[in-house]
Amino acid sequence: MLLGVMLCLSCRQALPARTEYVLGTFCTVNLYEKGTKDLYDDIFGLLRELEEILSANKDTSNIASINAASGKSPVKAHPDTLAVLKRALRYAEISGGKFDPSVGPLVKAWNIGTEYASIPEPEELTRVLSLVNHKDILIDEAAGTVFLTQEGMRLDLGAIAKGYAADQIINLLDERKVERAIIDLGGNVYARGEKAPGLPWKVGIRNPETGTSGAIIALKVKNKTIVTSGINERYFEKDGTHYHHILDPATGYPAQSGLLSVTIISDSSIDADALSTTCFILGAERGLSLVKSIPGTDALFITTDRKIIMTDGLAGLVEILDSTFTL
Numbered sequence: 237m238l239l240g241v242m243l244c245l246s247c248r249q250a251l252p253a254r255t256e257y258v259l260g261t262f263c264t265v266n267l268y269e270k271g272t273k274d275l276y277d278d279i280f281g282l283l284r285e286l287e288e289i290l291s292a293n294k295d296t297s298n299i300a301s302i303n304a305a306s307g308k309s310p311v312k313a314h315p316d317t318l319a320v321l322k323r324a325l326r327y328a329e330i331s332g333g334k335f336d337p338s339v340g341p342l343v344k345a346w347n348i349g350t351e352y353a354s355i356p357e358p359e360e361l362t363r364v365l366s367l368v369n370h371k372d373i374l375i376d377e378a379a380g381t382v383f384l385t386q387e388g389m390r391l392d393l394g395a396i397a398k399g400y401a402a403d404q405i406i407n408l409l410d411e412r413k414v415e416r417a418i419i420d421l422g423g424n425v426y427a428r429g430e431k432a433p434g435l436p437w438k439v440g441i442r443n444p445e446t447g448t449s450g451a452i453i454a455l456k457v458k459n460k461t462i463v464t465s466g467i468n469e470r471y472f473e474k475d476g477t478h479y480h481h482i483l484d485p486a487t488g489y490p491a492q493s494g495l496l497s498v499t500i501i502s503d504s505s506i507d508a509d510a511l512s513t514t515c516f517i518l519g520a521e522r523g524l525s526l527v528k529s530i531p532g533t534d535a536l537f538i539t540t541d542r543k544i545i546m547t548d549g550l551a552g553l554v555e556i557l558d559s560t561f562t563l
């Protein structure tokens with residue numbers, strides 16, 4: 237009997253954080269309570285399932301099927317595909333096409349983040365840019381299908397799907413009544429609950445110039461998602477120029493908006509993910525006014541001249557750890 241109780245206690249003990257490579261990045265889940273092997277397995281299982289559906293890189297994904305049928309026929313869309321795509325199209329509308337889930341051909345032309353990264357030839361850029369247009373994505377709600385009207389179009393949900401995945405984990409943690417956890421899906425962070433009663437979590441923002449792991453800013457948060465888009469997540473250098481992976485469909489080139497990074501703090505991770513990318517392309521001024529129009533959302537911009545610009549909601553929650561970055 238005693239052994240039974242002891243075994244039971246040990247099997248309920250929270251396990252340490254788990255990191256796995258999924259969604260094309262290292263994802264770390266740290267459950268500070270109820271962290272059983274089963275729950276960790278369920279969370280990473282969920283991430284792998286979403287990758288199978290939403291990946292632009294896997295030939296067998298729902299996204300790949302939609303892309304393969306571009307210009308030919310509508311394809312039955314998985315409910316997760318529809319949910320993410322519909323939200324992505326909302327941000328495409330809001331941003332006047334700066335955020336565009338049909339950016340796939342442009343992403344492939346640059347190949348940033350792979351060993352084949354290179355600057356596309358001007359003719360190639362002209363060709364692929366003619367395929368990037370969110371208005372050519374047709375959703376038939378009744379039939380549950382997606383049709384890309386031009387042959388060669390490609391969806392790429394890399395700027396928003398990690399946020400959706402984080403929200404699905406949040407739902408799972410709600411179901412299992414886990415009140416303290418940190419989820420980090422390759423820079424897409426969700427801090428659940430508090431570190432200790434009355435003590436918020438502190439989430440670090442890395443130096444966006446170097447991408448090195450030491451934090452330059454600490455953000456005090458409780459039950460919030462914190463998502464950063466910046467110039468150092470994926471990039472390559474050629475002849476002294478830095479080419480990063482957030483592409484401006486107006487130019488075909490990496491967005492040059494005077495920013496090094498944008499961090500969004502929100503309750504919804506899908507919105508934070510879409511917004512961090514959108515605001516990065518829009519720049520500080522337009523990005524700030526967009527964020528201010530969305531209740532419950534805050535933002536912190538770091539400019540190329542190392543200035544920190546943030547929304548009023550962050551007053552008192554930001555600690556600058558590197559004094560070369562100033563307000």
Ligand code: FAD
Pocket residue numbers: 259260261286287290291292293294334335336337339343349392393394395396397398422423424464465466469470481482483484485509512513517
């Ligand atoms: P964010 O700012 O959130 O997004 C930048 C990414 O969005 C770019 O990398 C590009 O993919 C896309 N993008 C660029 N410009 C625009 C624009 N104007 N509008 C909209 N989107 C834009 N990586 C791999 O290397 N291999 C994989 O197999 C792989 N599989 C993945 C599967 C899934 C389901 C997801 C969600 C991601 C996967 N990734 C993979 C990673 C992905 O390619 C991106 O690198 C990552 O999602 C970028 O996230 P971020 O937070 O750094 O940047």
Ligand code: MG
Pocket residue numbers: 394395396465508509510511512513
């Ligand atoms: Mg994003």
